[in-house]
Amino acid sequence: MNETKARQIVLAARPHGRPKLSDFRLEETAIPTPSAEQILLRVQYLSLDPYMRGRMDDRKSYAKPVSIGDVMEGESVAEVIASKHPTYSEGDIVLARTGWRTHALSDRADLRKLDPAVAPVTTGLGVFGMPGFTAYSGLRVIGKPKPGETVVVAAASGPVGSLVGQLAKIDGARAVGIAGGSAKCAYVKNELRFDAAIDHRAADFPSQLAAACPNGIDVYFENVGGAIWQAVLPLLNKFARVPVCGLIAQYNGVGRGDGTDRLPATMREVLSKSLTLRGFINYEFAAEYYPAFLREVGAGIADGRIRYREDFVDGLENAPEAFIGMLEGRNFGKLIVRVAG
Amino acid sequence: MNETKARQIVLAARPHGRPKLSDFRLEETAIPTPSAEQILLRVQYLSLDPYMRGRMDDRKSYAKPVSIGDVMEGESVAEVIASKHPTYSEGDIVLARTGWRTHALSDRADLRKLDPAVAPVTTGLGVFGMPGFTAYSGLRVIGKPKPGETVVVAAASGPVGSLVGQLAKIDGARAVGIAGGSAKCAYVKNELRFDAAIDHRAADFPSQLAAACPNGIDVYFENVGGAIWQAVLPLLNKFARVPVCGLIAQYNGVGRGDGTDRLPATMREVLSKSLTLRGFINYEFAAEYYPAFLREVGAGIADGRIRYREDFVDGLENAPEAFIGMLEGRNFGKLIVRVAG
Numbered sequence: 001m002n003e004t005k006a007r008q009i010v011l012a013a014r015p016h017g018r019p020k021l022s023d024f025r026l027e028e029t030a031i032p033t034p035s036a037e038q039i040l041l042r043v044q045y046l047s048l049d050p051y052m053r054g055r056m057d058d059r060k061s062y063a064k065p066v067s068i069g070d071v072m073e074g075e076s077v078a079e080v081i082a083s084k085h086p087t088y089s090e091g092d093i094v095l096a097r098t099g100w101r102t103h104a105l106s107d108r109a110d111l112r113k114l115d116p117a118v119a120p121v122t123t124g125l126g127v128f129g130m131p132g133f134t135a136y137s138g139l140r141v142i143g144k145p146k147p148g149e150t151v152v153v154a155a156a157s158g159p160v161g162s163l164v165g166q167l168a169k170i171d172g173a174r175a176v177g178i179a180g181g182s183a184k185c186a187y188v189k190n191e192l193r194f195d196a197a198i199d200h201r202a203a204d205f206p207s208q209l210a211a212a213c214p215n216g217i218d219v220y221f222e223n224v225g226g227a228i229w230q231a232v233l234p235l236l237n238k239f240a241r242v243p244v245c246g247l248i249a250q251y252n253g254v255g256r257g258d259g260t261d262r263l264p265a266t267m268r269e270v271l272s273k274s275l276t277l278r279g280f281i282n283y284e285f286a287a288e289y290y291p292a293f294l295r296e297v298g299a300g301i302a303d304g305r306i307r308y309r310e311d312f313v314d315g316l317e318n319a320p321e322a323f324i325g326m327l328e329g330r331n332f333g334k335l336i337v338r339v340a341g
Numbered sequence: 342m343n344e345t346k347a348r349q350i351v352l353a354a355r356p357h358g359r360p361k362l363s364d365f366r367l368e369e370t371a372i373p374t375p376s377a378e379q380i381l382l383r384v385q386y387l388s389l390d391p392y393m394r395g396r397m398d399d400r401k402s403y404a405k406p407v408s409i410g411d412v413m414e415g416e417s418v419a420e421v422i423a424s425k426h427p428t429y430s431e432g433d434i435v436l437a438r439t440g441w442r443t444h445a446l447s448d449r450a451d452l453r454k455l456d457p458a459v460a461p462v463t464t465g466l467g468v469f470g471m472p473g474f475t476a477y478s479g480l481r482v483i484g485k486p487k488p489g490e491t492v493v494v495a496a497a498s499g500p501v502g503s504l505v506g507q508l509a510k511i512d513g514a515r516a517v518g519i520a521g522g523s524a525k526c527a528y529v530k531n532e533l534r535f536d537a538a539i540d541h542r543a544a545d546f547p548s549q550l551a552a553a554c555p556n557g558i559d560v561y562f563e564n565v566g567g568a569i570w571q572a573v574l575p576l577l578n579k580f581a582r583v584p585v586c587g588l589i590a591q592y593n594g595v596g597r598g599d600g601t602d603r604l605p606a607t608m609r610e611v612l613s614k615s616l617t618l619r620g621f622i623n624y625e626f627a628a629e630y631y632p633a634f635l636r637e638v639g640a641g642i643a644d645g646r647i648r649y650r651e652d653f654v655d656g657l658e659n660a661p662e663a664f665i666g667m668l669e670g671r672n673f674g675k676l677i678v679r680v681a682g
Contacts, residue, residue: 054613061613225608244612250605263603264591267566270620271585272395272402277618279611 006031007316008101011066015056018252018327023056024072024320032105039085041078041096041104046316046337047125048074048323050223053251072100072319075130076339077114077121085109095124100319102339119301126334127308128297130282131159136293137285138221138243139167142278147172149218152209152235154178154228156188156197157309159334160245163297164221165194166306173219176212178228180329187332192307206231216240222277225249230262233269244279252327309333347372348657349442352407356397359593359668364397365413365661373446380426382419382437382445387657387678388466389415389664391564394592412440413660416471417680418455418462419445426450436465441660443680460642467675468649469638471623472500477634478626479562479584480508483619488513490559493550493576495519495569497529497538498650500675501586504638505562506535507647514560517553519569521670528673533648547572557581563618566590571603574610585620593668650674 005028012025034040055066055073066073080092087109088094094111098104114121119128126132143164145151151168155161156177165175165188177188177197188197196212198205209231216237222229226249236242269275300306311333313322319337326335346369353366375381396407396414407414421433428450429435435452439445455462460469467473484505486492492509496502497518506516506529518529518538529538537553539546550572557578563570567590577583610616641647652674654663660678667676 225605229608244608247605247608247612250609258602259600261599261601261603263607264566264588266604266607267570267585267588268591270618271588272620274620274622274625275618276620277611277616279613279615279617281615284615 003031003102005029006101006103008071008099009316009319010069010071011056013068014058015252019053019056019320019324021320021324026317031103034082034084034105037085038105038107039080039088040082041076041094041098041106042081043076043078043098043102043104043316043339044093045077045122045125046074046098046100046319046339047076047129048319048326048331048335048337049131050246050248050251050327052323053248053327073097074100075125077124078104087111088113093121095129100316102316118298122310122334122336123301123308125336126159126310127163127306128294128301131334132163132297133286133290133293134245134282135160135163135221136167136297137282137289138245138280139164139171139219141285141289142243142276142280143219143221143241145171145173145219148174150174150176150213150215151219151221152176152178152213152217152232153221154200154224155248155329156192156194157184157332159308160223161221162188162192162308163306166192166300168219169193169195170300170305174215176209176217178209184332187309191309200228200231210235219243221245223248229266233266236269236273236275238273240273240275242275242277244277245282248327311335312338314338344372344443346370347442347444349412349440350657350660351410351412352397354409355399356593360394360397360661360665362661362665367658372444375423375425375446378426379446379448380421380429381423382435382439382447383422384417384419384439384443384445384657384680385434386418386463386466387415387439387441387660387680388417388470389660389667389672389676389678390472391587391589391592391668393664394589394668412442414438415441416466418465428452429454434462436470441657443657459639463651463675463677464642464649466677467500467651468504468647469635469642472675473504473638474627474631474634475586475623476501476504476562477508477638478623478630479586479621480505480512480560482626482630483584483617483621484509484560484562484582486512486514486560489515491515491517491554491556492560492562493517493519493554493558493573494562495541495565496589496670497533497535498525498673500649501564502562503529503533503649504647507533507641509560510534510536511641511646515556517550517558519550525673528650532650541569541572551576560584562586564589570607574607577610577614577616579614581614581616583616583618585618586623589668652676653679655679 013023015023076098093114151173153161153164156179168175175194177194185197217235222244223246225247311331354364356364417439421429434455492514494502494505497520509516516535518535526538558576563585564587566588652672
């Protein structure tokens with residue numbers, strides 16, 4: 001890899017609704033040189049995740065927005081290609097928040113080193129990384145399914161949803177997955193071994209979901225919102241728990257809907273069923289639960305009890321198109337850009 | 342009281358929106374006679390509470406609706422005037438779910454006997470009864486205010502809101518009350534000693550509320566919903582807790598609003614601020630917390646640290662009008678119908 005230039009993708013314009021390719025711009029820059037205590041990283045795999053859509057808006061959220069002209073944020077699997085930091089050596093493979101770029105400097109001492117002998121390094125971007133820990137912490141800390149209860153999760157073929165259902169099964173609960181299209185549903189049911197998988201594109205989706213949850217829903221792991229929440233709401237049982245980690249259905253939303261205010265109905269159910277809705281960001285639970293997550297999910301990946309699927313796209317320049325497609329559910333499994341490697 | 346007839350108020354018709362007087366009907370019946378293990382109760386004070394509006398609708402909630410022609414549900418302070426039950430004697434004063442009537446039979450062994458030496462018996466319908474325990478359990482079990490945090494509650498001059506704020510102060514938090522009109526606000530600030538009281542009828546209510554909460558809101562005790570929730574939402578801090586015990590603003594609601602779907606904005610805040618919304622009914626916490634409530638609030642009433650206000654209406658026949666007025670905030674303090682006594 002005798003490259004002479006680095007490449008990066010910056011936010012060119014703030015999207016209004018669905019992002020367009022022109023909202024991104026590919027730039028060439030010089031490959032940076034590490035100073036004291038720094039390492040130079042060469043990105044191998046870039047993770048694309050729904051939360052990035054929020055960073056493109058100029059709106060206060062749990063994290064600051066990306067500024068126009070700045071490199072898009074993101075996490076990657078990267079190789080240390082030069083090191084002036086005592087913790088890292090050339091050749092180390094680490095998880096790092098490099099952003100959408102080929103090369104990055106870091107002076108952090110807390111990067112997670114990835115050992116390919118434990119699990120394929122790309123799982124550090126999915127089931128064995130941030131998305132997986134989102135599933136793990138939301139389900140175990142907030143959802144707390146009891147044996148025999150019913151757990152429902154959407155985007156069930158993705159890195160968060162797939163682990164939510166598999167952990168629910170490990171906990172003795174019934175797992176019902178929601179996904180888009182028959183191929184994803186077949187994967188969720190047959191490969192991930194959920195008890196049922198429902199296609200949210202079906203015209204009778206709400207009644208199919210009801211039929212798949214004959215005892216109601218005790219835990220709904222919310223990562224989409226929108227029409228799926230409307231189908232879930234009447235099925236929630238008394239004292240149901242709703243960890244809220246994402247709302248992908250409304251990230252691109254700009255319209256006023258059909259004129260119905262759906263807040264009163266949701267609040268009425270919260271009240272009459274003693275529901276718990278709890279928003280969370282995985283890292284708020286990291287100090288307490290990350291070691292247990294690594295142990296349990298690492299073992300599950302190793303012995304095949306925990307399965308996952310990755311969807312690779314080649315080339316940093318194709319990240320914007322892949323990202324736009326992901327927001328519409330066009331990926332199948334954890335979406336990863338192969339940047340080099 | 343040598344009455345020869347009992348009187349009762351039944352649900353005559355299901356209201357559409359705001360209840361009308363014609364939705365209720367006053368009936369005369371024979372005074373019932375207790376059989377073995379029964380007591381005959383003469384109602385002294387009937388409690389009127391917002392939850393009763395929900396019972397008038399034919400909609401599944403945490404409790405069954407009142408059927409057309411059935412006596413309206415409700416709790417009262419009543420005197421035992423005849424007893425064939427070993428636990429009760431003539432002259433005992435008890436809290437009982439008699440409904441809106443002058444006389445009722447009961448065979449329950451778990452009625453709470455009221456001792457006027459501990460607290461005025463009418464407080465058993467308000468600050469020292471169900472509304473008070475709603476405040477206590479919602480605040481202590483779900484809200485969990487820490488010293489220095491800000492607690493906001495609406496209907497702050499009522500039996501729930503007034504205790505929420507006073508307990509918050511006892512816990513070292515800052516208490517901000519919301520009430521309708523200057524008289525109620527003055528009472529909340531001066532008598533109940535909240536840190537601030539805001540009139541939700543003021544044109545600039547949202548900015549007044551923001552000014553009264555310079556450090557944001559950590560606990561919002563939700564008992565109204567509607568426009569007040571919209572003003573509270575942007576002020577909530579990261580990790581804020583929202584016990585939801587009532588939604589009086591939407592109980593009479595039948596319209597479609599102004600065409601704005603407010604659910605996405607609420608869910609976005611739940612997600613980005615890691616909010617907890619938790620609906621509850623006070624009795625789910627009774628086994629664990631009622632004894633502590635009686636101890637703490639009883640002592641607070643006795644030593645004057647906990648204050649309350651009662652709004653009396655004379656005569657069972659006037660209960661419907663008083664109830665309709667309460668749903669519009671026309672009462673000032675805990676609304677009680679003096680039935681006899």
